[in-house]
Amino acid sequence: EPEVTQTPSHQVTQMGQEVILRCVPISNHLYFYWYRQILGQKVEFLVSFYNNEISEKSEIFDDQFSVERPDGSNFTLKIRSTKLEDSAMYFCASSDSGGGETQYFGPGTRLLVL
Amino acid sequence: DQQVKQNSPSLSVQEGRISILNCDYTNSMFDYFLWYKKYPAEGPTFLISISSIKDKNEDGRFTVFLNKSAKHLSLHIVPSQPGDSAVYFCAAVASNFGNEKLTFGTGTRLTIIP
Numbered sequence: 001e002p003e004v005t006q007t008p009s010h011q012v013t014q015m016g017q018e019v020i021l022r023c024v025p026i027s028n029h030l031y032f033y034w035y036r037q038i039l040g041q042k043v044e045f046l047v048s049f050y051n052n053e054i055s056e057k058s059e060i061f062d063d064q065f066s067v068e069r070p071d072g073s074n075f076t077l078k079i080r081s082t083k084l085e086d087s088a089m090y091f092c093a094s095s096d097s098g099g100g101e102t103q104y105f106g107p108g109t110r111l112l113v114l
Numbered sequence: 115d116q117q118v119k120q121n122s123p124s125l126s127v128q129e130g131r132i133s134i135l136n137c138d139y140t141n142s143m144f145d146y147f148l149w150y151k152k153y154p155a156e157g158p159t160f161l162i163s164i165s166s167i168k169d170k171n172e173d174g175r176f177t178v179f180l181n182k183s184a185k186h187l188s189l190h191i192v193p194s195q196p197g198d199s200a201v202y203f204c205a206a207v208a209s210n211f212g213n214e215k216l217t218f219g220t221g222t223r224l225t226i227i228p
Contacts, residue, residue, distance in 0.1 A: 004157070031214065043158065043203065045215035056214055091157050101209075102148065103216060105157035 002026045004106035006092050012112045013082055021077045021109045023092030032075045033093040033103060034067065036060070043091065049075065082113045117141045118206050120219035128227050133191040135222050137204030140185065144206035148216065149178060149189045152201045161202075162189070191224075199226045 005024045013019050025032050034046040047057040049067050066078045075094075079086055089110050093103040119138045127133045137147075145166040150158035164171040164178045164187065171178050177190045191198055201223050205216040 006157075033214070033216075035216070042220045043205075043216075043218040045217070048214045050214075058215070093157075102160050102163055104160060105150070107157045108155075110155075 004092055004094055004104055006090075006106040006109050008109060009107065010110045010112075012114065015084055015113055016081050019079050019082055019111060021079075021090050021092075021111070023075045023077070023106055024073050025075055025092065025094030026096075026104060027073070029094035029096045029104075031055075031095045031097065031101070031103075032067075032069070033095075034077045035091045035093060035105075036088040037091065037108075038085075038088045046077070046090075079111075082111075084113050087111055087113045117144075118204055118217050118219040120202075120204055120222050122222050123220070124223040124225070126225045126227055127194045129196060130193045133189075133194045133198065133224055133226070135189040135191075135202050135204075135224065137187045137189075137219055138185060139187075139206050141206070141208065141217075142185070143208040144217075146207045146209045147178070147180060147187050148205045148207075149176075150203045150205060150218075151198075152203060152221070158203060194224075194226045196226050196228055199224060 007022045032049045037043045045058050047061045048055045064080045068076050089108040091108045092106040095101040095103045148163040149161040152158045162173050162176045162178050164180050180187045201221045203221045204219040
């Protein structure tokens with residue numbers, strides 16, 4: 001069964017450093033998403049991406065964040081200068097159409113900023 | 115901004131009995147609802163969904179009921195099995211308004227007692 005994969009599974013970084021989180025969405029999907037879950041809190045939407053551009057983003061997704069689909073398979077989230085409060089689980093998701101279509105999630109990357 | 119609420123943080127049910135998980139929402143623009151199951155250190159796994167044009171959707175042991183007038187949905191699992199022990203998230207999307215983001219509830223931890 002096709003699945004969303006994410007690397008790395010864990011990342012520890014120093015405050016102010018750049019991190020890139022990688023995702024390989026399900027191959028025939030066209031819509032891609034990043035969500036995060038701070039420990040003990042709900043899963044929060046960060047950004048959605050379609051046709052090589054951002055289609056929607058939350059207020060969390062400020063100028064420190066960027067997304068890219070560098071090739072036909074990878075989808076990345078970059079945090080330019082990490083802050084302590086960026087520590088969270090980051091989930092990538094994909095769907096084969098937008099709107100109400102079911103989004104399928106990857107296993108997540110646990111990011112710890114020290 | 116609690117647009118999607120799961121008021122029971124935890125629920126314990128005897129194996130073989132029915133588990134009922136509840137979810138309330140406040141945003142009347144939501145028109146598609148999903149339930150996800152999450153194990154520790156894994157991403158959310160899609161379980162079942164329902165469009166606002168329906169009031170019930172069934173898939174095997176899982177049934178979701180939607181009461182639009184009350185802005186309430188519930189997930190029924192019957193019979194409950196030990197493998198159902200996980201955190202269950204309700205999520206909603208306003209697909210007809212061009213939105214794609216899932217808005218999640220805070221989750222209910224379900225424990226099935228053997």
